[in-house]
Amino acid sequence: xxxxxxxxxxxxxxxxxxxxxxxxxxxxxxxxxxxxxxxxxxxxxxxxxxxxxxxxxxxxxxxxxxxxxxxxxxxxxxxxxxxxxxxxxxxxxxxxxxxxxxxxxxxxxxxxxxxxxxxxxxxxxxxx
Amino acid sequence: xxxxxxxxxxxxxxxxxxxxxxxxxxxxxxxxxxxxxxxxxxxxxxxxxxxxxxxxxxxxxxxxxxxxxxxxxxxxxxxxxxxxxxxxxxxxxxxxxxxxxxxxxxxxxxxxxxxxxxxxxxxxxxxxxxxxxxxxxxxxxxxxxxxxxxxxxxxxxxxxxxxxxxxxxxxxxxxxxxxxxxxxxxxxxxxxxxxxxxxxxxxxxxxxxxxxxxxxxxxxxxxxxxxxxxxxxxxxxxxxxxxxxxxxxxxxxxxxxxxxxxxxxxxxxxxxxxxxxxxxx
Numbered sequence: 001x002x003x004x005x006x007x008x009x010x011x012x013x014x015x016x017x018x019x020x021x022x023x024x025x026x027x028x029x030x031x032x033x034x035x036x037x038x039x040x041x042x043x044x045x046x047x048x049x050x051x052x053x054x055x056x057x058x059x060x061x062x063x064x065x066x067x068x069x070x071x072x073x074x075x076x077x078x079x080x081x082x083x084x085x086x087x088x089x090x091x092x093x094x095x096x097x098x099x100x101x102x103x104x105x106x107x108x109x110x111x112x113x114x115x116x117x118x119x120x121x122x123x124x125x126x127x128x
Numbered sequence: 129x130x131x132x133x134x135x136x137x138x139x140x141x142x143x144x145x146x147x148x149x150x151x152x153x154x155x156x157x158x159x160x161x162x163x164x165x166x167x168x169x170x171x172x173x174x175x176x177x178x179x180x181x182x183x184x185x186x187x188x189x190x191x192x193x194x195x196x197x198x199x200x201x202x203x204x205x206x207x208x209x210x211x212x213x214x215x216x217x218x219x220x221x222x223x224x225x226x227x228x229x230x231x232x233x234x235x236x237x238x239x240x241x242x243x244x245x246x247x248x249x250x251x252x253x254x255x256x257x258x259x260x261x262x263x264x265x266x267x268x269x270x271x272x273x274x275x276x277x278x279x280x281x282x283x284x285x286x287x288x289x290x291x292x293x294x295x296x297x298x299x300x301x302x303x304x305x306x307x308x309x310x311x312x313x314x315x316x317x318x319x320x321x322x323x324x325x326x327x328x329x330x331x332x333x334x335x336x337x338x339x340x341x342x343x344x345x346x347x348x349x350x351x352x353x354x355x356x357x358x359x360x361x362x363x364x365x366x367x368x369x370x371x372x373x374x375x376x377x378x379x380x381x382x383x384x385x386x387x388x389x390x391x392x393x394x395x396x397x398x399x400x401x402x403x404x405x406x407x408x409x
Contacts, residue, residue, distance in 0.1 A: 009360050011327030016283040024193055031192045034213055069325060078324035078365075079188040079281055086213040092142075096328035096396055107329060111393040115320075115331025122360060 008123045011100070013072045023075020026063070029053045030080035033087045042087065068099045130228065130302045130309035134175060134386070135375040136168070137343070137402040138261055140184060140316040142253040143395035145217055148260050161399055164389035165261045171386055171403055172262050176270075177312040179225050181232075181298060182255055183276045183374045184316045187212070189252035196282050197244035199294060201236070202251075202275035203229040210250035219256050219265075225272035228305055232274070235301035241294055251275055258316045261401075280317065280368050284355060288370045292351035295377020302378075315375025317368025319390075320361070321397035330363040331398050337390060339369060340400060344385055347376040365397075380406040 006014045013019070020027075029050065032038045042049040050060045062070040063084065071081050085095045097107035100116075110116060120126065144161070147153055153162045189210040191197070204224050209216040236243050255275055263270060276298075279285055286294075295313070302311050319339070322330040339362075342350040351373050358367040387403040 003356065005356050006359060009327075009356075011325045012322065012359065012364050013325050014283050014359070014364065015281065020193060020282055027188075027193050031188060034189075034211065072324055077188070077193075077281060080193075082323075083188070083213055092323055093395055096323060099324065100326050100328045110329055111331075111396065114333065114392055115396075115398070116322075116327065116329040118330065118332040118335070118361060121327055121330060 008125065010121060010124050015077045019075045020077075021075070023059075023077065025053050025055045026059045026071065026074060026076050027080040029055060029063070030076070030083045033083045039087050068095050130305040130307060130311055132299055132302055132311045132313055132378050133177070133406060135313045135315065135379045135383070135402075135404045136258070136262065137315045137372045137375055137400065137404075138258050139318055139394065139397060139399040139401070140254045140257040141394040141397045141399065142212070142257065145253045145257040145260060148265065149218055161391050161394055164391055164399070164401060167387050168262055168401065168403060169264060172312075175312065176310070178309040179228060179272045179274060179311045180314055181274045181276060181302070181311060181378070182258065182314045182316065183278060183371045184254035184258070184314075185280045185368060185371065186277050187252055187254060188281065190249045190277070193282075196279050197277065198279045198286055199241065200244040200246050200277040201229055201233050202246045202249055202277070203233060204247050204249065207249055207251045207255075207273075207275060209256055210252040212252050217253065217256050219260060220268045222251055222255065222259070222269060222273045222275075225274055228302070228307075228309065229274045231305050232298065232301040235304060236294075236297055239297045239300060241297050246275075246277070249275070249277075254316060258314055276374065278371050278374070280371065285367055285370055287355070288351045288353055288373050291370045291373040292347060292377040295374040295379075298374070299378045313375045313378045315372035317371050318362070318366055319369060319398040319400040320363050320366045322363030323365050323396055325364070327363070329396055331392055332361050332363070332366075333390070333392060333398065335361040336398050336400055340388065340390070340402060343372060343376055344383060344402070344404065347373065347381075376404070379404055380408055382407040
């Protein structure tokens with residue numbers, strides 16, 4: 001269990017022991033997509049492929065809906081879920097835009113102008 | 129005996145590797161970033177290390193969640209570039225230095241750093257991008273490389289203090305190796321970036337530059353900074369910066385800054401880069 005102080009950081013999901021335990025099969029499913037044969041099998045029938053993994057129904061639904069933030073909340077880790085993104089032909093920057101709720105164009109513009117500022121994004125109390 | 133002469137710190141953003149591999153380094157977006165490494169290529173061509181000890185993290189390429197070593201040392205004779213889902217980077221095979229690596233593993237464990245010993249491992253962009261930035265696109269890497277893989281994916285990574293101490297132990301291990309070898313230590317990853325969640329895209333140039341200042345002048349002070357400061361100020365993936373403290377620990381207390389560079393953005397990330405030369409204990 002991590003220090004609760006981390007929960008004060010807005011828009012950030014710490015991949016700690018609890019999340020790793022909860023997300024083990026979700027992340028290992030993502031890892032399996034490193035192999036071309038597995039990617040083909042997943043694309044051919046996503047539901048059937050997911051059913052071969054002992055994941056929760058909520059995790060499977062998050063994958064099927066491509067709910068990128070939802071996957072993180074259910075124990076997914078970004079370095080693993082990015083393999084699902086790669087299977088869909090999406091870059092890190094594309095899913096970062098989706099996770100932060102803006103268009104890819106807006107996100108790219110923000111990065112070109114110095115990124116998301118820390119002011120206002122430091123703590124939940126500050127953000128309020 | 130073997131000796132450590134200098135340290136190099138650099139970000140290891142995968143998009144930088146892609147820009148090199150796809151011939152995009154002259155594009156307007158990338159030109160200013162690569163310009164910051166021109167002096168570095170000249171520096172390392174002059175420095176000519178025999179061995180690079182390259183501190184980096186694996187990004188779910190060689191290690192899944194099945195096994196998560198906090199500190200691992202690559203003792204193999206060679207390491208293949210990893211297939212990260214879009215084919216391996218078209219870069220040379222990384223040649224190791226098994227004799228020095230095994231010596232370091234023994235010395236480090238007896239020095240109370242319980243290293244995981246790796247005899248077979250593919251190396252991802254975390255290791256190959258820094259080599260590309262420093263050496264360009266040679267047919268073979270011009271020196272041996274000993275990978276030191278650090279867990280920064282599963283919380284908690286090692287503390288900054290522990291990383292700094294590991295760097296000091298690495299120095300002791302290298303200096304007890306009888307063969308005459310010139311060694312440069314790389315610390316990679318960072319700087320501020322967050323790849324996940326609604327706060328993705330976070331960049332904190334003020335934090336990054338203060339980190340660079342303090343890493344140079346007050347590394348023990350920087351080593352005392354807790355994880356939460358990195359996660360809060362530099363983003364969930366900005367915590368990779370603890371790996372720079374391993375490089376710094378392996379150098380003299382006093383260092384000469386041969387090169388310093390900072391640039392935003394490379395994809396989602398702030399790029400930072402230092403070359404530090406030993407200047408007295």
